Amino acid sequence: MADTLSRAARSENMRRIRAKDTVPELAVRRALHRMGLRFRLHASELPGKPDLVLRRHQAVVLIHGCFWHQHRRCVDGHVPKTNLSYWQAKLERNVLRDRRNRRKLAQLGFRVLVIWECEAQHPAVLEKKLRRFFPPPEPGAP
Template sequence: MGISRSENMRRIRSKDTAPEMVVRRLVHGMGYRYRLHRKDIPGKPDLALLSRKKAILVHGCFWHQHPGCREGRPPKSNREYWLPKLKRNQDRDRAALVNLADLGWRVLVVWECETKDAVVLRERLETFLEQPERVHPFAG
């Protein structure tokens, strides 16, 4: 007999997931250094480039309900349990993005399904990481 659904869900990690590791390897390979899951930064971004004030969040399509993605569909069974849980994740994501922006951070959200094409993902990461940091409007 197979494992129960609850046992399967318990095995799913929030850190060091396969999609996160893909992003980490690419960013590191491009020569960037980052901190992982900093608790002192809103949303505990998966990657935080402190000197650049840039954060990368790697979201699982199911857990964060990626709009328009096949994997982001809510489950058909036990909806009374899953829908509020997934909504809380989305609310927490929105709050983290607002808090990061308020603190002057630039944020890139990478969805799990976007980690499948390494070439496209690398281009997206390069574009994000090479953007100049915001300059304060009153800076000399």
């Protein structure tokens, strides 16, 4: 049996997708708070309006949905079979925009960490990735 939705059901699914305060974003925010790190949300003055900005660390964290940003190592990072020309073009534009924004952020001196939706679902994986990017300060460091 095919896994297809009616136009109305597909439209309803897409309408409910949020850009802010998503489950993966909230998981990353909680993990950073547990690590004692503070951040600013969705800084509109920076390229791509990064999800989290940690100016003290000169870093940004981007939380990408596996489908919308085409995570190649994830089952959700595939192009739908229906309306292929529309989705291919749209998702490719997203990937190109992401690359352009990461490059601009790096040019501004920011370190950029991308957290994928599938990584945020696994607390141990998420914490390990965050701790590698934000190591604890050396004793006696300011």
